[in-house]
Structures are given as structure tokens and as C-alpha cells.
Amino acid sequence: xxxxxxxxxxxxxxxxxxxxxxxxxxxxxxxxxxxxxxxxxxxxxxxxxxxxxxxxxxxxxxxxxxxxxxxxxxxxxxxxxxxxxxxxxxxxxxxxxxxxxxxxxxxxxxxxxxxxxxxxxxxxxxxxxxxxxxxxxxxxxxxxxxxxxxxxxxxxxxxxxxxxxxxxxxxxxxxxxxxxxxxxxxxxxxxxxxxxxxxxxxxxxxxxxx
Amino acid sequence: xxxxxxxxxxxxxxxxxxxxxxxxxxxxxxxxxxxxxxxxxxxxxxxxxxxxxxxxxxxxxxxxxxxxxxxxxxxxxxxxxxxxxxxxxxxxxxxxxxxxxxxxxxxxxxxxxxxxxxxxxxxxxxxxxxxxxxxxxxxxxxxxxxxxxxxxxxxxxxxxxxxxxxxxxxxxxxxxxxxxxxxxxxxxxxxxxxxxxxxxxxxxxxxxxx
Numbered sequence: 001x002x003x004x005x006x007x008x009x010x011x012x013x014x015x016x017x018x019x020x021x022x023x024x025x026x027x028x029x030x031x032x033x034x035x036x037x038x039x040x041x042x043x044x045x046x047x048x049x050x051x052x053x054x055x056x057x058x059x060x061x062x063x064x065x066x067x068x069x070x071x072x073x074x075x076x077x078x079x080x081x082x083x084x085x086x087x088x089x090x091x092x093x094x095x096x097x098x099x100x101x102x103x104x105x106x107x108x109x110x111x112x113x114x115x116x117x118x119x120x121x122x123x124x125x126x127x128x129x130x131x132x133x134x135x136x137x138x139x140x141x142x143x144x145x146x147x148x149x150x151x152x153x154x155x156x157x158x159x160x161x162x163x164x165x166x167x168x169x170x171x172x173x174x175x176x177x178x179x180x181x182x183x184x185x186x187x188x189x190x191x192x193x194x195x196x197x198x199x200x201x202x203x204x205x206x207x208x209x210x
Numbered sequence: 211x212x213x214x215x216x217x218x219x220x221x222x223x224x225x226x227x228x229x230x231x232x233x234x235x236x237x238x239x240x241x242x243x244x245x246x247x248x249x250x251x252x253x254x255x256x257x258x259x260x261x262x263x264x265x266x267x268x269x270x271x272x273x274x275x276x277x278x279x280x281x282x283x284x285x286x287x288x289x290x291x292x293x294x295x296x297x298x299x300x301x302x303x304x305x306x307x308x309x310x311x312x313x314x315x316x317x318x319x320x321x322x323x324x325x326x327x328x329x330x331x332x333x334x335x336x337x338x339x340x341x342x343x344x345x346x347x348x349x350x351x352x353x354x355x356x357x358x359x360x361x362x363x364x365x366x367x368x369x370x371x372x373x374x375x376x377x378x379x380x381x382x383x384x385x386x387x388x389x390x391x392x393x394x395x396x397x398x399x400x401x402x403x404x405x406x407x408x409x410x411x412x413x414x415x416x417x418x419x420x
Contacts, residue, residue: 128338184394
């Protein structure tokens with residue numbers, strides 16, 4: 001191989017590596033920003049907090065993510081995608097539609113009394129803080145609610161076809177009910193509800209679907 | 211009547227009137243502060259916002275209510291007392307225990323799509339923003355949750371004695387379930403759920419109590 005070609009290849013490989021490292025660092029920093037906004041809320045998080053937590057200079061922060069609001073919206077979208085894909089995975093991997101919903105509830109109940117549970121849901125927190133005054137947050141929240149309710153509607157429609165579901169309501173209505181239950185639980189757990197209380201709420205909800 | 215006695219009486223009456231006016235103004239200002247914190251959240255409300263909304267000078271504001279955090283805690287307590295007494299009144303004035311809970315839900319459903327509905331619940335918003343990092347807010351939220359769940363437990367115990375309640379759970383567990391429903395609805399309505407969606411959720415919840 002000619003030396004110049006070898007050199008070019010080496011440069012290409014190095015370039016890809018640098019790009020990969022940069023992408024990795026960006027995602028890592030975005031996750032750190034998500035955790036910070038989740039814990040502190042939008043208004044209470046300062047640019048100084050972000051600089052300190054993300055280990056970035058002010059100019060790198062603005063260069064990589066734009067201003068505080070742009071970074072917040074990207075962090076909230078990342079959270080939304082993670083919850084939606086995590087819920088889809090849980091539902092898909094479960095032996096039956098109702099087992100899937102039970103598993104989603106069980107994961108919530110497990111958070112009661114823990115530090116993660118006390119953080120609440122980043123989406124619920126952001127809705128409480130910023131909707132309806134921020135139209136971009138409202139849009140992300142609506143997309144999130146629609147996507148999760150669609151997932152629940154799909155499994156509840158399967159449950160209906162297997163004759164495992166009450167016929168008093170449509171799968172769409174029951175999906176809204178399940179989603180409402182989850183949003184409530186995130187607030188209750190944040191307010192300090194015990195595992196037993198949340199467990200009982202989960203049991204009543206599951207029972208009323210059948 | 212002697213002139214001096216007359217004068218003393220006049221002074222006393224005037225003093226009472228001034229005290230009454232002052233108390234009235236303080237309560238009016240506190241309600242305005244409550245509405246402002248409710249709408250904007252704690253961190254996003256500045257002392258300047260409070261001065262402007264309450265029509266008070268900076269020194270009057272501090273003299274009457276203390277600092278921003280003290281005023282916020284008093285406003286949140288006022289909200290808590292109002293919701294608890296309003297809920298108690300609704301439940302007491304209803305012809306039957308289940309009718310009472312239905313009326314509480316109906317009032318929530320009526321808020322869907324309205325400006326008040328979009329404000330959400332001041333307690334849910336504050337829990338989302340400040341719990342678990344502010345122990346005073348955590349305490350107010352826990353007291354609020356306990357008081358409302360006790361009210362629901364009382365009417366559900368009445369319903370049980372009238373054989374109008376499912377026997378699968380205790381009235382305490384069903385009260386936690388009803389409370390969870392309400393907290394969830396406040397978030398769902400804030401995120402823009404329609405009246406029909408919230409109505410369906412309310413119907414499923416009531417049905418599962420019986």
C-alpha cells in the first residue's frame with residue numbers, strides 16, 4: 001500500500017474515532033442534563049449548574065446544545081423516547097397483555113420509597129411546571145401521552161380479542177384510564193406514598209380492567 | 211354619655227375597622243400570591259412579580275408576609291385548606307357517599323379544556339417542583355394527602371355499611387385509589403386531555419368502587 005493511501009486511511013479511522021467519541025460525550029452530557037433538569041426543574045436550574053454538572057465551558061455548552069431552553073427540550077425528548085421504548089419493551093416481552101400492564105405497574109411500585117421514586121416522572125414534573133405556557137413542552141407532553149396511550153390501546157385490544165378484558169369500555173378508554181393511573185402514581189410516590197398503598201392502587205386498577 | 215366615653219368608643223370602633231380592613235387586605239393579597247405561585251411555580255416567581263401583583267412595596271411585602279419562601283408556604287397551606295374544606299362540603303352535601311365522590315369527579319371533569327383546568331392543581335404542581343428537597347412542602351403535601359384520603363375513607367366506610375361498595379379492598383385502599391385518580395386527572399387535564407377522556411376515566415373509577 002502506498003504511504004499516502006495508508007496515511008489517508010489512518011486519518012479516516014482517526015476521524016471516525018473522534019466523531020464517535022464526540023457523539024458519545026454529547027449523549028453522556030445530554031443524559032447528565034436530563035438528570036439535572038429532572039431533579040431541579042427548569043426554572044431552578046441555572047446555566048452555572050449545567051456548566052458544573054456537564055463539565056463543559058460556557059462556550060462549549062452553547063456550542064453543543066444551544067441555550068438552556070433548547071437543551072431542556074432535547075433532554076425532555078430524550079426522556080420521552082426512553083420511557084416510550086422502555087414501556088414498549090416491557091409490554092412486548094410479557095407473556096400476556098394484562099401481564100405486561102402488571103409489569104409496568106410493578107416497576108412503578110418498586111420505586112415507592114426509593115430515591116428514584118422521589119424524583120417523580122420528569123414529564124409529569126415538566127407538565128406541572130411549564131404547561132400550558134410553553135407550547136413546545138405542551139407538544140412534547142401531548143406526543144408522549146398519545147404514544148403511551150397507543151401502546152396500552154394495542155395490548156388492551158389484544159386482551160379484548162382474548163376475552164380477557166371488560167366489555168364496559170373501549171380499549172382506548174381503558175388505555176386513558178391506565179395512563180391516568182400511572183401519572184397519579186408518580187405524584188403519589190413523590191409525595192411519599194408507601195409501597196403498600198401503591199400496590200393496592202395497582203391491584204384495584206388491574207382488577208377493574210378484567 | 212360623657213364626651214370622653216363617646217370618644218373612646220369611637221376610637222375602639224375605628225380601631226376594629228382598621229384591623230378588619232387590614233386583615234381583609236392581607237387575605238386578599240395572600241389569595242393573589244397563591245394564584246401567582248399556582249400559575250408560575252415557585253422558582254419562576256420573582257419578588258418583583260409579587261410586588262407587582264400584590265400592589266405592595268418591597269418593605270410592606272416583607273413586613274406582612276416575610277420572605278418569598280414563607281409567603282409561598284402560607285399560600286400553599288391556604289390552598290390545601292380550601293381544597294380540603296371544599297371536598298368535605300361536596301361530600302357532606304351529596305345524597306349518598308358514591309354520589310359525593312361522583313360530584314368530586316364531575317367538578318374535575320368540568321375543568322377539562324378550561325383555563326382553570328390548564329393551571330392544574332397547585333399542590334400537584336408544588337409536589338412536582340419542590341418535593342422531596344423542601345421538607346416543609348413535603349410536610350404540607352403529606353398532610354393534604356392524608357386529610358383528603360381520610361375524607362374519602364369516611365364516605366367509603368359509609369358506602370360499605372350501606373352495602374354499596376366492593377368488598378375486595380378496604381375503604382382505606384379504595385380511598386388511596388380515588389385520591390390517585392384525582393391527582394392523575396389534574397396532570398392529564400393540564401396536558402390537554404379532553405372532557406370525554408376524563409369522563410371515561412371517572413366512569414371506570416366509580417364503577418370499580420361498586
